[in-house]
Amino acid sequence: MVVVAGSAVVVSQASADQKQNTLDLKKWYVLVNHNSGKVLDDRGSAKSDGAAVVQWARHGGANQQWRFIDSGDGYYRLKNRTSGKVLDDLGWSKAAGSALVQWKDLNGSNQQFKLAKSSDGYVRLVNRFSGMAVGVHKAVKANGGNVVQNRDRSSADQQWKLVAVGNVSGGGTPTTPGSTAPVSPAPSNPRPSSSPSSASPSPTSGGGSSAKRFLGSDKVVIGGSMTDASANAAPFDARYAYVHSQPAPSSDYYTAAKCKDGWSNWWGCWNGSTTAPGTYVTWRDQVASQATYKGKSRPQKMLWTWYSLRDLGDAAGEGDGPGEVKAINRVDLLTRYLNDYRFFLQKIGTSHDAIDLEPDFWGFARSLGNLHQVPAQVSAANPKDCGSQENSAAGLAQCLIQMTRKYAPNAGVGLHLSCFDWESNLQKCVKDYADLGAKNADFLVSDVSDRDAGWYAQSAHGGLDKFWTDQKAAASLKFYKTMAESVGKPVVLWQIPVGNMAQNNTLNHYKDDKVDWFFGHMDQVANAHVAGLFFGPGQQEQTTVESDGGNLINKTIAYHNSGGTAIK
Structure with a gap:
């Protein structure tokens, strides 16, 4: 007490x-x-x-x-x-x-x-x-x-x-810290902050999946970020999780039989020193494959959000945005990054997972102009796999897709739609993703909002109106449909806020209307070529599957019982 x-x-x-x-x-x-x-x-x-x-x-x-x-x-x-x-x-x-x-x-x-x-x-x-x-x-x-x-x-x-x-008011003047252990690369949590990831991620259908199937399904897939208990409480198809940290300092990390105590800040050793490097991926794949519903086996798949250029920007000394663009033009840093991505793909192996490549980064690169002219040391950083690729941001996108095909042949791979300007300049987004070679990927991924609308509505958070109306929803669906048709690939909506209007706008109980809107308009969702809905908080104050009063679980059960909605 x-x-x-x-x-x-x-x-x-x-x-x-x-x-x-x-x-x-x-x-x-x-x-x-x-x-x-x-x-x-x-x-x-x-x-x-x-x-x-x-x-x-x-x-x-x-x-x-x-x-x-x-x-x-x-x-x-x-x-x-x-x-x-x-x-x-x-x-x-x-x-x-x-x-x-x-x-x-x-x-x-x-x-x-x-x-x-x-x-x-x-x-x-x-x-x-x-x-x-x-x-x-x-x-x-x-x-x-x-x-x-x-x-x-x-x-x-x-x-x-x-x-x-x-x-705290000033007594006890701090002395200069003595010598402590060197700082090792530290994993930060999902952008911009940690998001609950005690849950296993969700999978995706294999490489080359058509625009009418996703993660092996011809129905719009429902997934999210949640605990194992929540994942088994409804017939969810998939789960998602982040992979991000600064890359391993040396190749010794990839070949070690077990992780070492000092390696736990690298994603490959997040499961601790009693496990082999990369267990984070193989373990979550296994958990997803063993999912159940009503006591019967109902395997789920994993969607991985590969979000490591943010950490590479830290290694370049400038963090988000400028640091990332600077880092890809350094052979030493890009080499480590691509080595890490190869190891990640090798851990996926033959699993039928999906990979969402680099939220935000493509937007930072787009802001610099022609993506073929944003420099990146692709061929020098990975001559083995990408020696023939263009040394640009566009070449980097193609390198990542090509590596996925080679090392994780059953995995689907998609570029994240970082079109912060889509409402004012949609055609620029269309052109830029054509330049990135998005047609060679399997899908595109887009955010809906990174916070619950009730959180944004509070004066302390800007007093913004992020609730949807039918008009706002129609505009967003038009954006998704335009992008999907421009590259001939479906769109996956990711990190959709979990809040609902029964919440009281307190910590982990913020209101939103996206869950109810999507499940109430699944035909419109499918008509926009949306192949998957992935729900989860983008920041730790938000409503979660565990705190929403059972709304997402109940909606998912009802959707499943209805027979689902065909991907178009």
Whole structure:
């Protein structure tokens, strides 16, 4: 039990010294691990989303100081003094041993922790979303031990002593952080922030799929991002997940028998050091293939959103947009990127998955003019697979498609429609995707909105009107249809907001009307050559399949029972 009184919080405990259990929200704390004696540490004083959190010998640096921010209901966010980021359950995972990182404070339930009592003045930090406790991987005692979440066993590595070191208002001047472990590439979450991905992704039909079939289906496919329980609660056809991090630093990562503790920020080792590199893909493919409905086998497929040029832009030192365009013109960075993509495809192997290539990037490249003249060191970065391709953004698109055909021959591949200007200059979008060679892909992918309309409507988020009317819907469907017909391929709608009008516009319960509109107008959807609807939040404050009151699940069941709608 936690009692809140002003800025002080008392963690009830019968036998422990009460001084050790009084939490002052106006103080910075060092968190000392009971097992190792090391403290919770922002590795390398990093300030980026997805930065690693480890244990390290105490040296008094600001990167080892944390404050507690009240989230209500006895839960708190832990904010680091150096980075300003908070402790975060990466990707909304519920997997034992999964990584805890730092992320922008969004007050999501995956960033909230309660303090559970332990003996001798120690507490356990239990994540609100996963129900797991903060501990040290394999209970190691060495500097650099990764901080992870695991089942709450009350073990010593999951126990922390809170030592006050100064006031938030200015007391306890931070010292210069001492030497910590070098920063390794850190995976950030789905754009622009983490989205629940404890769910397995969804598959797609194989390469060369026709405009009237998608993921092996001749009916409009229904999928999304959700937990395993939700995925089995309705006859979903597919699931989706992101793959993105900076690429592996060397080829040793691809050939190792098992991941190493320091590799967990690379997507290939997101499943931890007890698994082989790339298990993230093979595991999710397996989970999707084993999906059930009403107790009977009903395999699903995976749609992967390959979103790694964003991280390559970070490696180039400029991040989103300019950094990405700069990175593709550097042989060293593009080589690593294409090596990573090859390894990803090899992990897909012969599975009938689908791949959505690089949301946003094509829009950044389009803004620079002729896509044949946006430089990219394609042939030098991958002479083995793409030596004959044009050294441009257009050549890069063709390289990625060609590599997919070679290494994942049954997978479908699609370019993401990043036409931010479609309402004012649709013909430019048509021309640009012709230049990118979209006709050689299997489908196109388009966003509907990255947030619930109720979230956007709040004054703090711009007071924007993102709700649909029939007129807005008609305009969007015309855009999808025009693009589909221009390249002769279907369009997949991705990351569609999950909110509905029964919600109350609070955290994870925002209103929207897209789910109900789409299921109520499936003939219009199919007439626009839309082959798949993939629902999921684009940011962790949004409504999810788990928080929408069962609306998406019920709509999907009803759609299935109706016999579905044929792709056109």
